[in-house]
Amino acid sequence: LKHVVDSGDFNRAAVDVVFKEALKMEKVKPNTKESKVLSGYIMSTLFYEPSTRTRLSFESAMSRLGGTVLSTESAGEYSSAAKGETLEDTVRTVEAYADCIVIRHFQEGSAKRAAAVASVPILNAGDGPGQHPTQALLDLYTIQREIGRLEGIKVGMVGDLANGRTVRSLCMLLSMYNDVQVYFVAPEVVKMRDDVKAYLTARGIKWTEASDLHEVAADADVLYQTRIQRERFLDMNEYAAARGKYIIDKDLMRILKPTAVVMHPLPRVDEITTDVDSDPRAAYFRQARNGLYVRMALLKLCLADGHPDIPL
Numbered sequence: 001l002k003h004v005v006d007s008g009d010f011n012r013a014a015v016d017v018v019f020k021e022a023l024k025m026e027k028v029k030p031n032t033k034e035s036k037v038l039s040g041y042i043m044s045t046l047f048y049e050p051s052t053r054t055r056l057s058f059e060s061a062m063s064r065l066g067g068t069v070l071s072t073e074s075a076g077e078y079s080s081a082a083k084g085e086t087l088e089d090t091v092r093t094v095e096a097y098a099d100c101i102v103i104r105h106f107q108e109g110s111a112k113r114a115a116a117v118a119s120v121p122i123l124n125a126g127d128g129p130g131q132h133p134t135q136a137l138l139d140l141y142t143i144q145r146e147i148g149r150l151e152g153i154k155v156g157m158v159g160d161l162a163n164g165r166t167v168r169s170l171c172m173l174l175s176m177y178n179d180v181q182v183y184f185v186a187p188e189v190v191k192m193r194d195d196v197k198a199y200l201t202a203r204g205i206k207w208t209e210a211s212d213l214h215e216v217a218a219d220a221d222v223l224y225q226t227r228i229q230r231e232r233f234l235d236m237n238e239y240a241a242a243r244g245k246y247i248i249d250k251d252l253m254r255i256l257k258p259t260a261v262v263m264h265p266l267p268r269v270d271e272i273t274t275d276v277d278s279d280p281r282a283a284y285f286r287q288a289r290n291g292l293y294v295r296m297a298l299l300k301l302c303l304a305d306g307h308p309d310i311p312l
C-alpha cells in the first residue's frame, strides 16, 4: 500500500513504526540535519472543507522538515473544482506538481477515489463522515503518551458518533489491541453506525451503548468527546435535539478517575466547558500538538524513507 486513506489498512507493526518516528519528531530542532530531511519535496494540500488543525499541522510538519507546501485557498471555491473539474482530474493534474497530496473532502470515499488515480501518495485528511486516519493515529499516540498503554483500556466515545470520522477511524485502530473496551454515548439521532460495531465485534472488542455519561466517566480511562456536526444535518430539528445532551463540565470531571484523560479532536463548540481546560486531565490541546509530530513522522516515512513496514 502506498496511501494513507483508511485506518483499517494499518497493522500494529505499522503503527509502532509511526509512533517511534513521531517520538523522534518531538525533538527536531530548526536548522539541524533532522529538520532538512524533506528538503526538495513538495506537499500539496487540497481542502474542500474547513480545517485548522489538520491543514496547519500538515503544513507545519512539511515546513519543519524542510519541505515546501503548495496550496489553494478553499479548494471547493478557488480551485477549478468551482468550474466543475472532477476530483480525479484535479489529482491527475496536481500529482505533476507535488510529491504527495493531502486531501480533505466532503464526500465519504473521496480519498479512495483520489488514491485510485494517483501516482503519488494520498493522505486522507478527512472524507465526509468516512475516515480520518491521521487523526486516529495522533489520537492513539496521545493515549499511549498520556495513559502509558493501549492494551486493556476503556474508552468512552461521546457525541456525534454517526457523523464522526475521527471516532470511526479510532475504533479501527483500537481494535488491534487486547482487552480494549469501548462505550458509545450518543444522542439517539447520531448513534454509532452499525458497520463500526460489526468491525469491533468481528475482532473480539467489547462495545456497549450507554446513555448515562456519568456512569461511563466513572469507569473510562479515556473520555473522547466530539462535536455535534451541524454541517452534516439535513433536519435542523434533529440537530437541536442532539446538541447539548452530553456535556463535559467541572462536575463531570469530579467523577472521572484521577488517571483518566479527556480528549477531543477539536474544534469544540460547547460540549466541553472552558473551565475544564485547566484540569491536567484535559488532554485535547496536547492531542492537537501531537498531530504535528505524527504528521511529521508520516510525511518522512512516506516521502524520504519508503519504510516497508508502513502501509504506504
Ligand code: CP
Pocket (backbone or CB within 6 Å): 050, 051, 052, 053, 054, 055, 126, 135, 265, 266, 267
Ligand atoms: N481534528 C480536526 O480534524 O480538526 P480540523 O477540522 O481543525 O482540521
